Amino acid sequence: MDFHSVEHKWQARWEKAKLNQFDKKSERKKWYVLEMFSYPSGAKLHIGHWYNYGPTDTYARFKRMQGFNVFQPMGFDAFGLPAENYAIKTGIHPKDSTEKNIATMEGQLRAMGAMFDWSAEVKTCEENYYKWTQWMFLQLYKKGLAYRKEAPVNWCPSCQTVLANEQAEGGRCERCGTEVVRKNLTQWFFKITDYAEELLSGLDALDWPEKTKNMQRNWIGRSTGCEIEFECDSGDKLRVFTPRCDTVFGVTYVVLAPEHPLARKLTTPEQAEAVEAYIAQTAKANEIERLSSTREKTGVFTGSYCTNPVNGKKIPVWLADYVLASYGTGAVMAVPAHDERDYAFATKYNLPIVKVIEKKGGETELPFTEDGIMVGSLQFDGLFGEEARAEVAAYISKLGKGGKKVNYRLRDWLVSRQRYWGAPIPVVHCPVCGDVPVPEKDLPVRLPYDVEFRPDGKSPLAKNEKFMHTVCPKCGGEAMRDPDTLDTFVCSSWYYLRYADAHNEREPFSREAVDKMLPVDVYVGGAEHACMHLLYARFFTKALRDMGYLDFDEPFRRLVHQGVILGPDGNRMSKSHGNIVSPDEYVETYGADAFRLYLMFGFSYTEGGPWNDDGIKAIARFMDRVEKLVLKVHSYKAGKDEAFGAEEKALEYAKNYAIDRVTKDTEAFSFNTALARIMEYVNALYKYDSLAEKNISLLKADVRDLVLMLAPFAPHFCEELHEAIGGKRFVFEERYPVADPKALVLDEKEYAVQVNSKIVCKAMVANGLANEEIEKLALSLPEVQEKLAGKTVKKCIVVAGRLVNLIVG
RNA sequence: GCCGCCGUGGCGAAAUUGGCAGACGUGCAGGACUUAGAAUCCUGUGCCGCGAGGCGUAGCGGUUCAAAUCCGCUCGGCGGCACCA
DSSP states (O other), X not given: OOHXXXXXXXXXXXXXXXXXXXXXXXXXXXXXXXXXXXXXXSSOOOHHHHHHHHHHHHHHHHHHHTTOEEEOOOEEOOOSHHHHHHHHHHOOOHHHXXXXXXXXXHHHHHHHTOOOOGGGOEETTSHHHHHHHHHHHHHHHHTTXXXXXXXXXXXXXXXXXEEOGGGSGGGBOTTTOOBOEEEEEXXXXXXXXXXXXXXXXXXXXXXXXXXXXXXXXXXXXXXEEEEEEEEETTSOEEEEEESOGGGGGGOOEEEEOTTOTTTTTTOOGGGHHHHHHHHHHHHHSXXXXXXXXXXXXXXXXXXXXXXXXXXXXXXXXXXXXXXXXXXXXXXXXXXXXXXXXXXXXXXXXXXXXXXXXXXXXXXOOSSOOSOOEEOSSXXXXXXXXXXXXXXXXXXXXXXXXEEEEEEEXXXXXXXXXXXXSSOBOOEEEETTTEEEXXXXXXXXXXXXXXOOOSXXXXXXXXXXXXXXXXXXXXXXXXXEEOOOEEOHHHHTTSHHHHGGGTTOSSSSXXXXXXXXXXXXXXXXXXXXXXXXXXXXXXXHHHHHHHXXXXXXXXXXXXXEOOOEEEOTTSSOOOTTTTOOOOHHHHHHHHOHHHHHHHHHHHSOTTTEEEOOSHHHHHHHHHHHHHHHHHHHHHHOOOOSSOOOOHHHHHHHHXXXXXXXXXXXXXXXXXHHHHXXXXXXXXXXXXXXXXXXXXXXXXXXXXXXXXXXXHTTTSHHHHHXXXXXXXXXXXXXXXXOOOOOGGGGOXXXXXXXXXXXXXXXXXXXXXXXXXXXXXXXXXXXXHHHHHHHTTOOEEEEEEETTTEEEEEEO
């Protein structure tokens, strides 16, 4: 078969017949299959694209043949840093390079032959899309879910630019190697923390990989504990958070983060110099350094004291940068006896260590951080673990000094980017009215083309006078635009909604379209998005629901992560490893179908693994075998009164078994085993075909079923075969074969016969035989009798359809 | 350090979830066809042993009539989080 002309032929016919489009008028049940959209890079499609989109398309086509009205859209996550970096390097404008890359990629994606519904294509960098991204921002703002505050950015003093975290790995600028410093800027945040609890609890009901759910749980980081107020001699009140309030009698000092609002206020004149020096020193240290747990702890005494509310003891207040300003209250009660960090710090600075928890039935070695029995804690002595904490928390609450509290690690989402290639933040800063959102009717705030995006210390947009100067929508006075753009994760947080109504000019999507097509039934993409994209998208869905634009809670019902195809050497493919395998040459030699078949057959889909050349030849051979068989059987002439005997029955079993298993495996994204079952079926057909006497009309029907069965896996190839054997419609307009349960019931099955759990022999057992009969049958076997000589049977275990085990002694 | 996942033939991998380990495919060996090779087809193929038989799912131990699968410890690999009090 000439694969290339066959691919072109069917792709053109599918296109003409609009076969790949979602049928908005159909009554069939919708099935929304979504792959994570692509970033339009200049390079060609790599194996990762093929591995994500090829097998998932097989799944989509399979659902279509099952009678679902499948919606499988594709688009481009087109804003973002790489295009801008490329522009800085080459001088080619991000818009130009991105548009060019999209055009190239569209062509390649079409050539894959996936049934993408291009009529719903979305490109996030186009006005008709980012207009609505800005609209989303405004809705969140109206709802109080967008706010502005100061936050540090990574700043490279040499490149004069803000760096994303991944560009500042190891504390150095990825481009020039200069040490990155922290700089404070006023930036926009989305209040995702408002949804922390729901984002956490919602995970339970989702059909997602457990691993991913766990990562999100971890990321959200719910911690239950107690807030406790320590009153300072100055009268200031320090609140701390602790999940271990049962250790509160062992507090020997309190520590504030250096950025804590009371840090300077609590510093006594004698300590002022040391404290100022310490604050300056920690401000210099960047985020990465500070977060390293191996770093030696440092700190400084403020000179002030506060009082432990449970025992009235006076304890010193320290500053230390091992306490994070952004978590809990930014202050911590230190219990060196029962916390490793506090222990290390107390040892270094000679602070007292007071044991208040003892190990149940054993030596208590400090620091002892497990649950234990309270000691030296007045009325609480003898209490243990959870009960102890409940009692102490209740007491603190009674004292009016705090009480139970839940904290989350999840931080609000910083969405400002000091970058050019993104959606401008639709806010005007007016000297009179302050921050004023741009009225919806004035959207989009257009991203100007003519901008100096080479870095020189300012946001690129800030240098464009024409863009920056505007009038205040509220008072009409002179005002300035926000010079920042939105994080590209904002764009990708709602694209799956836009697909449903991609050409709507009046709103981001109509309620009707979304009600009909959402939520996404199956979402397939890389596991690297487990925490960011997938969490943000869930947040958007919930926020939009609360604003009345949707009525579902979760955007993605089922989630599947494809594995990673590694280089032949077992390393991740990369230029530096020199191990990149390009799909192109394989597609050229063997065709698109063979290539995707190999990707499905050679790997466990969710595992991936090292690339290996050998398998693709085997796939080509398999396709050859199928083609030969199909054409050969098609050339046969059927006779009259054809026999239906044991051979035919065996063939029907083989077919129905294959259908049954392929259906289940494809549903489970277990493409390798699905194809193994189809191969077995092909072997069975060959075997039957080799018989002298055969039922031709049965064989013809079974071969046709083979073509249907294989169609989602090798779409062009099977269209061609389907046509060759007289198919009048597209193969994808046919129904996927359904297994006949009657054909799956065999008259007899082979059982393993065991004596004392060791296999002795095999025996054919008639279907439906009672357990006692099976036991009798087993006992009568000569191999069993031999083992049984002089012993009695104590017990007999029968596993239906599998084995019989005689326990003798 | 913490959390999670994984470890099965020469290789890619299966195993209906506790029930015949190694499906399917590669590779290898032998054979058929061929002047020869390629392609194709057939047969064999976990390991040890000529054999009967024994041993085998990283290692050790446990539960069970029965363990790749469940439990405990050890070793090795991968992913995530990483001073979150």
